[in-house]
Amino acid sequence: MTEQAPYQTVLQNLLFQQRVAALGTVDEHAGPQVSMVPFALDRETGHLVIHVSTLSTHTANLRKQASAGLMVMQxxxxxxGVHALPRVSLQVEASFVDHDAALxxxxxxxxxxxxPDMAFMTDFTDFSLVRLVPRSVRLISGFGAARKIELSQWMGAVVPD
Known part of the structure; x- marks a missing residue:
């Protein structure tokens, strides 16, 4: 097993310890909107998973435009100091998972x-599971410590050996 790069530790701490993210979507009439979303991580594919209601504005926005932004921060x-808070910003592509799909x-x-407390809601027809596929990743691990994370580096950090 190889030694982890410092950015991997910061990234893993954010993704494994934090359970909520800020999701940025675009409403074609009202402009950008940000919502809080609980998220899970698919450790096989590197995709993030959210559970959304048809009543939510971000759900309608994602159905119209699948491209979105997601930020997880400490x-x-x-x-x-707040300027040194570790955070990761992702550009993602949303993919709704049909209730009858194999996935x-x-x-x-x-x-x-x-x-686990939300399991009962996952089969409600007015809710959807959405996979957020990372397209671009930027990590700020401290003040003045910003870097682009290549998708291969993302996968190396979130998918176990």
Whole structure:
């Protein structure tokens, strides 16, 4: 097993310890909108999984335009400078998983393993599981420590050996 690069540790800490992200979508009439979404990570594909309601604006926005932004960040802590907070920003492509698709069971399991209290809602027809496929990744691991993460590096950090 090879030693991890420092950026991998920061990325893993964000993705494995934080459970919510900011999702940015675009409403064709109202412009950009940001929502809080709980997320899970598919450790086989590197995709993120969210569970959305048809009542949510971001759901309608993603159905019209699959391209979105997602940010996961470390919460602010007393005595710590906010400019140095680790965070990862992703450009993603949203893919809705049909309830009758073969992939639905696996996607549901990934989400409910992280959020078991929401398992009962995953079969409601007015909710959808959405896979967010990373297209571009940018990691800020501290003040002045920003870097682009190549998709191969993303996969190396989130998919176990």
């Amino acid at each position: 919460p602010e802590q007393a005595g710590t 639905y069971g696996q996607t549901k399991e990934i989400y409910t393993n992280r959020f």
